[in-house]
Structure formats: structure tokens, C-alpha cells
Amino acid sequence: MNADLDGPQTLLSETGARILFVDDEPGVFHGMQRALRPYRTEFVLRSAQSVPHALAAMRQWHPTAVVSDVAMPEKSGLDLLRITSADETLSRIPVIMLTGSAESDLKRKALDSGAVDLLEKPIRAEDLVARLRSAVRLRRYDDHIRTENTRLEEQVRLRTRALESSHAEMILRLAIAGEFRDRETAGHVCRVAHATAAIAEQLGVNQSTLHQLMQAAALHDIGKIGIPDSILLKPGPLEPHERTVMEGHCRIGWEVLRLDVGTGASPFVNTILSPPPKAGPTTPANDVMSMAADIALHHHERWDGTGYPTGARQSDIPIEARIVAVADVFEALCHARPYKPAFTVDRAVATIEEGAGTHFDPTVVAAFLRAVPAVLQVFRRFADAAPSAPTTHKPARPAADHTPTAA
Template identity: 40%
Template sequence: MSKLLSKQSILVVDDLPENIDLLSKTLSDDYRIRAATTGEKALKIVYSDEPPDLVLLDIMMPGLSGLEICRRIKANPDRRRIPIIFVTAMTSIEDEQRGLEIGAVDYITKPISPPIVKARVRTHLALYDQSRELERMVHQRTHELVTTRQQIIRRLGRAAEFKDNETGNHVLRMSHYTRLIAQSHGLGEEASNVLFSTAPMHDIGKIGIPDSILLKPGKLNADEWKVMHQHPIMGAEIIGAHENELLETARVIALSHHEKWDGSGYPSGLKGEDIPLAGRIVAIADVFDALLSVRPYKPAYSAEQSLALMETQIGRHFDPELMVAFKQALPEIFRIKDIYADEYGALTDLEFKIQELNDEQNDD
């Protein structure tokens, strides 16, 4: 049974059982044969959880023709790569050209020659296997590159955080808040995940700010604020301009997360929707977590105090529409705040806390 299941699967589609029997007899020693006498049944098999590795398809059939079946398969993103070979009595050059144009990989005329059928099937299955393996390798390599970029971005973000909050997990929390606000605002999963991955770089420019300013216990004077206002520009320069979406989004966030809705922010004094959406979202996540956290110049505020202060800044510091999304996401935001609380230790220790919480949820 295991040997049978390991064989590659071929779907034979023909309205005449004798044609199916002939092709099955030709190929069954080497392949697992599945059969369909109608287009509807053929499509059901192709769209199933166990699609065939190759389709041998008659053209002249009642109901759905072979050409229409081929069109439908090729229009399905999850199945279009399955090789289709037409096996038909239609022998004109025009018929063959039409079949190949709609996506078939080959064209065998009836009456069939078993050696030719075997050779063509073997060739196209080998090509399909190579194509899938190449696709798998490209996907794996792309995933590895994206993961590596994400890890570098997060570690650099953590490096900036050590400058002014070396025991905190602000970067981790505000990154989660950013994704939650983005999702609540209606951004899709991919865009929200890009923001989650790049938000940690928002304060990378603090690496260039002297500790005497960054760690000053109390308010900064005018000259010190001038220096502090340079950290978004420093951050953008550290990251640099890139065509890569992750790095370019990180640069945009670093440069714009201190801009304010009313134009009173820095470094460029951008106003309203002139501020990039990524910067507007991160501004809310960053400020909210900062309010809840201890800083050299302030104690940690309560959730009630923090929310009250955020409310006063709607239309001033924060985009009013994004604040609606922020409020909708608050239950999840507070859950993240509790999971990644500073009292549980620094970033490297959090895996134990996450596992502990997951175990508790599984027990429930």
C-alpha cells in the first residue's frame, strides 16, 4: 500500500471508458491512475486536497469540453502548474495550436502509441518535479532572507533601546501595538506584518544622541531638544534608502514617527496625511507604551492616565481615524502589555513567559 501511495498520480479524463482503460493499462505499472468521464468530476479531483501530478485530457467530451476544463484549471492559481497533455482524435495543426495556447504542455493524437505516451508522461512529470523543487527552494530562500532582515531590524531596534531603557521591552510591545492598530484600521495581513517587523527601528537614530541628553533625569533645555530632534534624521541615514520594502518602511518610520497631525512635530513639521501612514500608526503605539513605562524623566502612568492623555491629543498629535482603530484594538493591546511586561525580564528571557502563558491557555 505504501508503494502505491508513493507513486505519482495521473488523472485520465475521457468520456469513453475504453480509452481510459487503454491509458490505464499503459501507465498503471508506473503511476497511480485516477479517472473521470466528465469535466465536472475531473475538476473536482483536480481541486481536491490530493490533486494529480499530471492530467491526460480528451478534448471532445459532452458537457465541459477538454479545452474548457484546461482553461478552468489554468485560471486557478493553486492548480495552474499541473501539466496537462491533450489526448485527442483532433489532429489538425489549428487544433494542436489552440490546445497549447490555452496552457497544455503537450498534444498526443489518437490512436495512441503506448511508448510515446509513456515517454511524454515521464518527460513532463520530470519537468514538473524540477519546477516544484525550484519553486520550493526559491520560497525557502526568500523566507530565509526575509527572516534574516527581520531579525537584523529587531536587533538593531533593541540596540537603540539599550541606550535609554536597557531592561525594558518597549520595542517588542510597541511593535505588537503597531500591528494591532494597523489591522484594526483595515490594513491587510501582509502590510500589518511589514509594520510589525519594521517598527522596532523607529528609534535607531538614538544611537547618535549623547547619553547626557538621552538619559537626563528631567526636562531638556532648548539646545538639548535641538540635538534630540535630530534622531529621526540620524535613524533614516543609518538605515539608508532601499528598494526593499522592509528596509524602506523602516526608514520611513524612523524619519516620521515624531511628526504630529497638527504639524507641530519634528523633524519636518509634516501635517495631516502628509505624514506617512506608517509613521502615524507607530506614533500612537510608541507614545502609548512610553506613557505606561518608566522613563528617566517620568514615572509610569496608569492605564487610565495614559488613555486620558492620548484622548487630549486626538487631532493634535494623533490622526483621529487611527485613534478610532487604536481604541478598537485596546483589549488586545492590554493583553500584549501584560505578556511582555518589563517585570518578566528582558527580551531574551521572554520565551519562557510566552511558553508559560501558552501552557496556561492550553490547560484552560
């Protein structure tokens, strides 16, 4: 009768290390019970009379260690070792093998198969106890290491989450700083960032990249911090030389965001970071900043190559910038500015649609058209707290491409 299926056979209540004996002869287990009776406070014993029964007991009872005979009908102790070694959970249980065979190569086979030891019959109780204590220590060390690893992994996870949260917050604050002087665009940053994500999602971008893209898109106009108030806040049309200065915000943003603190190459950075971080694989944070730098530089480029500042065209424009270009222009069209009234949604959508193949990437425009409901929901969610006060309509700033765009 099998103790694992028909009830436990123990020396006392289960307060000690759990030891599973696997042997097809019940008399062997009873002999082990008698021999280990003086150690009843240390070990709780159960038996199984075959490999299948042993595997069931190991999964249900979770023994601290297993003692198994090598020679058994059908499946042997070596078969048990091969099965448990291939199982992530069962492989953690130390297995001591017993044998009455004089085969010289058997110990090597047992150890190669995953046993922690092989003892020859007849076995003295003192020798078995010494091996059991060693196996129990081994299992407890393993459990302790796993517990510590889990604890450390959780700490790393929490620290990583805190760093990511801090990084995201700094990006948002930097983006808000870029828009701070222009109160008319208070919600612009959030609307463009989330609209960008909505369009990108229609392009099949995965969630991890969507999150990075949303953060990077929030920084698309950070270069405006370098534009004089007299130009940035001018309510009327810009003079040609003023538009040239305004267009410079793309390169200013790129210069701000492309700084690679990972190399510690900048003397300025070296005065802040002590010691400078070692160069190495790109971190997720730097992935966002690299993406943000590309967006800042290229979000006013045009699909046909007539945009600024580099005149890049089609696939030479980073896909992230092509997506932000649509989100940025649509957001600007849908919201009033001192120099222009808001377009109706239908008119704004039609303007984007008309720009496909000239101003915008046609594939991105197609994704935008699918994302319009989600984009409009974003606009409602991040509506400006106080709409612009009605003013006498002033002439709209003429865009370089004669299409109403974001500044």
C-alpha cells in the same frame, strides 16, 4: 459495456503505462487488445465507449495517455479534446486521435484542439506502439518537469522564509542596539512595534502590511544611537540646547534607514556588496526599510504641524508615522522612567484622547481606543523583566509640546 465503469479490461497487472481507448464500437478495443498483446509489459489498457465515460475514467483511473476515435455519436473525439484542453489536470494527458475519415482538414483541427497526433485507420500495431511510446515519454517528461518545479518552488519558499526570518531578526537586533544604552526602555521596542500593529489592525491594514509595519515600527528610535550618553541618559529635564540635540535622533534614524542598497550607489555599500545589486523593483526588505525611514523621521510630528523635525501636518505625515506616534506616546506614558512615574492606564488613555486633532490624527486615535485591550495585552506580554527600582521622583522632562511624550 464500459471498462471504466464496470471493471478494468487489461492485458496484465497494472505495471505499465495506462492507456485509455475511447471508441463507441467494442470490437475496435478488442482488436487493439489483440494487436498490443506482444507489448503487454509496456501498456495497461482500458476502454470507454463515449466521451462522458472517457472523462469519468480519466478522472478516476488517471491514464498516462488516451487514444480516441474522432467520429462517435453525440460527442465526438474533438469534443473530448476541447473539454480536456480546458481542464488543468486532464490537459496534461496526451491524446492520440484515430479516424477513418479522409477529410483533409481533420488533422489540423485535431492538433489545434490539443491532440498530440492523428492516425488514420486501419492502423498497424507497430505505428500505434511508436505513437504510444512517444506520448508516454511526453507525459513522463511533463511529470518530471512538474515534480522538479514543485521541488524548486519548495526550495525557493524555504530559502525565502529563511531570508525573511534573517531579515526580521536583523531588524530586531538593530532596534535593540538602538535602545541598548538605555536599559530603562528594554521592552520599549517590542511594545511599540506590537502596539502599532494592534492599532493598524483596527484601521483595516492587511496582514502582510501589518507584519512589515511591525518590523518598521521597531526601528522608530534607531537614531538614538547618535545621541550622546550625557543627553540620552540624563535623568532630569533637558536644557534647550540638549533637547535640540535629542530631537536630532529623528533625522539620524532617517539617514541610517534611507540608504538604498538596491542601487549600489554608495561607495561604502559597493565595498561590501560584490557586485552591487542591480537596481530594480523594490524588494519587500526595502519596503520595510523605506517605511522605517519615514517612521523614524516623522514619529514626533504633530497633527497640527507643531511637531518636529519637519513641522509636517495632517496627511503630509506618513500614516505609518501617525500610528507609531500614538503607540510610542502611550507606551511611554504607561511605563516609569527615571525622569517620570508611570501614568495609570485611564490617565494615559485620556491623554491620548485629549491629543486627538492637535497632537494625533483623530482617525488613528479612534482606532487606538478600539485597540486598547489588545495593546494592554501586548504590554503584559512584553513587560520588562525587572521593573525600575523605586526612586525619588525627579522632575519630568518637559516635552516640546508640553504633553508627556516618548523621548
